[in-house]
Amino acid sequence: xxxxxxxxxxxxxxxxxxxxxxxxxxxxxxxxxxxxxxxxxxxxxxxxxxxxxxxxxxxxxxxxxxxxxxxxxxxxxxxxxxxxxxxxxxxxxxxxxxxxxxxxxxxxxxxxxxxxxxxxxxxxxxxxxxxxxxxxxxxxxxxxxxxxxxxxxxxx
Amino acid sequence: xxxxxxxxxxxxxxxxxxxxxxxxxxxxxxxxxxxxxxxxxxxxxxxxxxxxxxxxxxxxxxxxxxxxxxxxxxxxxxxxxxxxxxxxxxxxxxxxxxxxxxxxxxxxxxxxxxxxxxxxxxxxxxxxxxxxxxxxxxxxxxxxxxxxxxxxxxxxxxxxxxxxxxxxxxxxxxxxxxxxxxxxxxxxxxxxxxxxxxxxxxxxxxxxxxxxxxxxxxxxxxxxxxxxxxxxxxxxxxxxxxxxxxxxxxxxxxxxxxxxxxxxxxxxxxxxxxxxxxxxxxxxxxxxxxxxxxxxxxxxxxxxxxxxxxxxxxxxxxxxxxxxxxxxxxxxxxxxxxxxxxxxxxxxxxxxxxxxxxxxxxxxxxxxxxxxxxxxxxxxxxxxxxxxxxxxxxxxxxxxxxxxxxxxxxxxxxxxxxxxxxxxxxxxxxxxxxxxxxxxxxxxxxxxxxxxxxxxxxxxxxxxxxxxxxxxxxxxxxxxxxxxxxxxxxxxxxxxxxxxxxxxxxxxxxxxxxxxxxxxxxxxxxxxxxxxxxxxxxxxxxxxxxxxxxxxxxxxxxxxxxxxxxxxxxxxxxxxxxxxx
Numbered sequence: 001x002x003x004x005x006x007x008x009x010x011x012x013x014x015x016x017x018x019x020x021x022x023x024x025x026x027x028x029x030x031x032x033x034x035x036x037x038x039x040x041x042x043x044x045x046x047x048x049x050x051x052x053x054x055x056x057x058x059x060x061x062x063x064x065x066x067x068x069x070x071x072x073x074x075x076x077x078x079x080x081x082x083x084x085x086x087x088x089x090x091x092x093x094x095x096x097x098x099x100x101x102x103x104x105x106x107x108x109x110x111x112x113x114x115x116x117x118x119x120x121x122x123x124x125x126x127x128x129x130x131x132x133x134x135x136x137x138x139x140x141x142x143x144x145x146x147x148x149x150x151x152x153x154x155x156x
Numbered sequence: 157x158x159x160x161x162x163x164x165x166x167x168x169x170x171x172x173x174x175x176x177x178x179x180x181x182x183x184x185x186x187x188x189x190x191x192x193x194x195x196x197x198x199x200x201x202x203x204x205x206x207x208x209x210x211x212x213x214x215x216x217x218x219x220x221x222x223x224x225x226x227x228x229x230x231x232x233x234x235x236x237x238x239x240x241x242x243x244x245x246x247x248x249x250x251x252x253x254x255x256x257x258x259x260x261x262x263x264x265x266x267x268x269x270x271x272x273x274x275x276x277x278x279x280x281x282x283x284x285x286x287x288x289x290x291x292x293x294x295x296x297x298x299x300x301x302x303x304x305x306x307x308x309x310x311x312x313x314x315x316x317x318x319x320x321x322x323x324x325x326x327x328x329x330x331x332x333x334x335x336x337x338x339x340x341x342x343x344x345x346x347x348x349x350x351x352x353x354x355x356x357x358x359x360x361x362x363x364x365x366x367x368x369x370x371x372x373x374x375x376x377x378x379x380x381x382x383x384x385x386x387x388x389x390x391x392x393x394x395x396x397x398x399x400x401x402x403x404x405x406x407x408x409x410x411x412x413x414x415x416x417x418x419x420x421x422x423x424x425x426x427x428x429x430x431x432x433x434x435x436x437x438x439x440x441x442x443x444x445x446x447x448x449x450x451x452x453x454x455x456x457x458x459x460x461x462x463x464x465x466x467x468x469x470x471x472x473x474x475x476x477x478x479x480x481x482x483x484x485x486x487x488x489x490x491x492x493x494x495x496x497x498x499x500x501x502x503x504x505x506x507x508x509x510x511x512x513x514x515x516x517x518x519x520x521x522x523x524x525x526x527x528x529x530x531x532x533x534x535x536x537x538x539x540x541x542x543x544x545x546x547x548x549x550x551x552x553x554x555x556x557x558x559x560x561x562x563x564x565x566x567x568x569x570x571x572x573x574x575x576x577x578x579x580x581x582x583x584x585x586x587x588x589x590x591x592x593x594x595x596x597x598x599x600x601x602x603x604x605x606x607x608x609x610x611x612x613x614x615x616x617x618x619x620x621x622x623x624x625x626x627x628x629x630x631x632x633x634x635x636x637x638x639x640x641x642x643x644x645x646x647x648x649x650x651x652x653x654x655x656x657x658x659x660x661x662x663x664x665x666x667x668x669x670x671x672x673x674x675x676x677x678x679x680x681x682x683x684x685x686x687x688x689x690x691x692x693x694x695x696x697x698x699x700x701x702x703x704x705x706x707x708x709x710x711x712x713x714x715x716x717x718x719x720x721x722x723x724x725x726x727x728x729x730x731x732x733x734x735x736x737x
Contacts, residue, residue: 037713038713038714038715040608040707040714040715040716040717041608042694042698042701042704042717043652043653043654043655043701043703043704043717044652044653044654044701044702044703044704045698045701049698051715052694052698052707052715052717053715054709054713054714054715057692057709058692059692059693059694059695059706059707059708059709059715060695061694061695061697061698063697089696090695090696090697091695092695092697146697149697
């Protein structure tokens with residue numbers, strides 16, 4: 001992530017929706033975006049893990065990002081997508097309600113996360129806010145989210 | 157000196173792998189030389205091996221290794237020149253060199269391991285050349301690997317006066333043969349790779365044919381006998397992928413000889429140390445098995461061989477008194493049985509006194525005295541696998557600490573293996589290890605639980621029986637199944653996998669699985685079929701999911717989960733044990 005911070009050009013983000021809110025992640029960590037394939041539920045796994053799916057022979061876990069961020073789990077629709085992310089050492093799918101766009105955002109338009117205001121369970125993982133014409137995109141740091149999961153798993 | 161030793165990782169891995177092999181060859185040849193001291197051919201081989209070791213170390217500028225191999229090479233050169241002959245101090249010295257080279261490698265691999273001091277050993281070697289008077293006992297400074305804490309007391313002893321090659325004392329006795337720790341690499345016969353290349357070539361042809369059909373269809377051209385063409389194509393792909401799978405498995409296979417060859421040295425050292433005479437016989441060394449499995453059995457085998465020498469085979473006098481030849485026989489036999497490899501360790505020693513095992517178990521509170529009355533000999537022998545049990549009256553450095561067979565069994569469990577022990581008092585003991593040939597591809601039984609399919613490795617399935625309620629009971633609050641005069645813990649996979657949403661269908665099946673020598677019954681909704689599956693991990697993110705060993709991709713592209721039999725058996729046994737206590 002340090003390379004990204006040191007560069008000065010616009011950031012490329014993948015925007016997506018979770019409920020009413022719009023989020024984004026850095027495009028560098030997204031390997032591909034797939035439609036919902038068959039996800040096999042894994043018993044005894046954490047509740048936010050929807051299951052595992054077959055990505056061309058590789059078995060990868062799928063995390064329901066809504067649930068992970070403390071929202072109600074949503075029913076999969078035709079617009080539901082899975083962001084397949086590459087966050088070494090993990091390859092992981094994140095289920096989102098829909099993918100909106102891939103955009104370039106100049107760095108001046110990205111603010112650090114707001115200090116005040118409870119934003120729910122997403123807050124610790126918001127690394128910045130991208131201000132677009134009429135909307136705000138919360139940029140999530142997925143690596144941080146995974147680290148938190150691991151710490152929790154170790155503590156359990 | 158060695159701090160500056162940082163070659164590129166690839167070169168280093170090659171160096172480590174080759175050095176390990178050379179050290180092994182060296183040990184083997186030295187042991188042969190001991191039996192046949194006059195062999196010029198063996199001497200030449202030892203010389204060459206040392207020379208190559210020196211050259212490789214020199215190439216990487218690793219001075220201590222260069223110096224050590226050089227001085228050993230010098231000694232062998234003296235013998236070759238006829239200035240001295242092959243003596244026990246020399247072979248002992250060369251074996252110590254091999255040990256020291258291993259320690260040096262350990263240091264290279266992990267710089268936190270102190271770099272051993274080669275100076276004393278070099279001096280000792282040099283003294284060898286001065287004739288018998290200069291022969292020193294192996295130095296006390298030979299580092300003992302931390303894995304053998306019991307041996308350290310002995311090697312810390314003051315130096316034995318020079319000139320006395322104290323038999324059976326120092327040379328790091330009982331040190332376990334080591335696995336090639338860098339299991340991330342495999343050496344493969346080029347022919348096998350060529351074979352795979354050919355198959356991939358064929359696969360490409362079939363893909364091209366498929367693309368051709370598709371483009372013809374896209375262009376609106378009628379493809380002649382389309383269905384037939386596709387079926388043919390699919391058929392060929394099926395057979396090529398089958399061959400490819402088999403060929404790739406072969407790449408992972410190594411002869412069990414690789415493991416067996418580590419034992420002559422161990423037996424030699426133990427023999428001397430224990431004052432026993434033992435002949436080691438190995439058979440079936442060319443039996444092939446998966447590299448992972450091969451590495452997995454090294455430690456258990458070492459345990460068993462040590463046990464056999466320490467507890468099994470009697471001292472020569474005792475053997476004579478019993479009318480047996482003074483020299484005991486220890487045999488390692490490998491063979492294939494279906495998809496399994498069997499490795500049998502047998503000795504013609506004293507055998508196991510099952511009554512004593514049982515008494516010991518009562519003393520330790522492992523079984524009740526009442527239970528003992530009704531115990532068969534087999535059941536009593538089974539107690540040997542109980543944690544903490546040892547039949548040895550005194551704890552020796554080699555064994556008798558009660559960390560033997562239960563460790564062996566749990567190791568095997570992890571690899572879906574089984575262990576069986578038979579023993580006849582006065583005649584000897586036989587331990588058989590049974591392991592799947594490979595861990596990568598597993599013939600599995602697909603079962604339905606709720607709406608999900610699960611794969612159960614067939615290797616652990618003993619029998620499938622219809623759900624019969626008259627065989628099911630509740631024993632101390634836990635469901636159990638009566639099966640062939642035995643009472644097994646019964647688990648419902650619906651409960652374990654939380655799939656109780658829909659009511660259980662009628663006509664469910666009970667799958668009896670066995671792991672090592674423990675059996676457990678599982679209830680499933682239905683049997684679906686049998687298929688070979690490739691085990692895939694669920695990834696680090698999920699880590700260890702209770703009851704799930706991994707996933708596999710099915711024909712329709714969906715993922716089916718693989719049931720973790722060892723975990724479930726443990727769970728069932730744990731509960732059963734807790735209930736019985």
